[in-house]
Amino acid sequence: MKPPVDNSAEKLQEVWARLAVVCDPELDEPVTDMGFIEAVHLDPDDSVRVHFRLPTFWCAPNFAFLMANDMREAVARLPWVAGVSVTLADHCYAEQINRGVGQGHSFSQTFPDESSADLHDLRARFRQKAFQRRQELLLRHLRDSGYTPQALLRLSLAELGEIALDEPGNRHLRARYLEIRKEFAPDGGPDAPAFVTLQGQPIEAPDFADYMTALRRVRVNAEFNANLCRGLLRVRYEAEPPTQGADATDPPRLSPDLSAAHSDHYSSKT
């Protein structure tokens, strides 16, 4: 009889990859990249336990709930996963959030006395900001590469996809924008304008400078907040001992594309 193959390392990699698609909805940054995932454990029965923490004890409970819930759903999509538990540590609403997410409750079920609805509107509002920031970063890059406003506004989706972007980080900017654009202009064919407003409409050329100025405000705010959160998380947990146990893993290194995107975004600005 052959001994069972131990593929737990691969499975943990798959879990980390799923967690990497979960973003902090307020910052639009992957929770893995932010350092929010403290540890991932894989049990012998293929149950997965995710432990996460946030930059402060007081981080907004609505966003914390969304992240916990999104992590659970993302990991549960892996076909081999038998069960998922997600545990938030060191937070003023940790107990309620862990119980609610663990039982598959909605936000309003988790906080029956403290909420008036679920988090659809909140998420939608921050998805708009994420769209604006991703679009600004890509427009800014293309403008700095020599595209005039007129050329940018004429650009079709197909043409945007064909632009040769030499740096992986810049290809990542485009991929991130195209991913979120689908939510705001779902019906676009290859000839549709690449850059559209939040309403999915073409951007008017005379307003382009004002349009960019408004987007910049959103981008600067998000980047400042993300940086502050990274700093607070670092000092909050730097004295903590590393997670013990053979089944715990550190986050894998980012793929080359993501690493490059990260350094493009941040190193040059700090």
Add this chain to the structure above:
Amino acid sequence: MFKTADGESIFVIDAHIHLWDARPENQRNIHGAQFINCFHDYQKALSPEEYIWPADKFQNYGPETLYEDLFVQGYADMAICQPTYLTDFYKDGFNTTEQNAQLKEMYPDRIVLNGAFDPRDGEAGLEYLEALVDTHGIIGVKLYTAEWRGDSKGYKLSDPWAQRYLEKAQALGIKNIHVHKGPTILPLNRDAFDVADIDDAATSFPALNFIVDHVGLPRLDDFCWIAVQEPNVYGGLAVASAFVSARPRYFAEIMAELLFWVGEDRLLFGSDYGIWQPKWIIEKFMAFELPEDLRAETGVDLTPAVKKKILGENAAKLYGIDIEAQSAKLQAN
């Protein structure tokens, strides 16, 4: 007073300071411990290493240390005390008007004493506000809208009782309303940091000045948009200014946005002492120049004249401080 290389004197008003008591014996519960730990993390995350305090000093630094750090080492000529009561977290309160009044008594020419109100205190709170004005002659209040109070986790300035308090404040001669947003306003499904209620209040009370602490962060983008439309909305720079040392590029971007949208006449320097010390912030701020790319893109600049407004002149206008007369008075003492 900060002296430039050219020998020019700059009058400094630190518009955001605290004298708190967060010692374990004053903590009511875990929330008191977590609150001060969180503040301490802010200090550790952004201060130069030599300005990071041990936990016990951070919990309670006392009036003499404050005086030394602000007025001897820190270039400040005056400072505005912004109370934060937190009586659900601290037995005698974290940083009340009464505690700060002792500081005012010790250093009357240096300290501007602000009060505070909480609209959830109802009629009794209105009387308390009146007593604060009678006793201390305050013309400014600090509001922390996310303060926990029993089952309530905060309030909005658009709440009917908040409107009543603002009416009362105006009738009592209060001019300046400092507002600090926090993370946990009910209902929890809404964005607690949303600054839209400040927009409502600023429209309803055009004679009051609304100074939004931390320039609305983490909603700087929404704050800037409101400030464009409401001439009585100001930005307090605490937190943002601490980025000048460790993260100068982010600081530059924030300043460019603020100068573009809010303008040089409506920004107030604040250290948020004891979280950060004005000494290093002001030294870095005075040496700081907006990078060329941001000047070109936004058309704004952080000139010495603009810095002078931010460091003192703008706050002096809001609090009716005659800089020349006050400088003479401080020098004479």
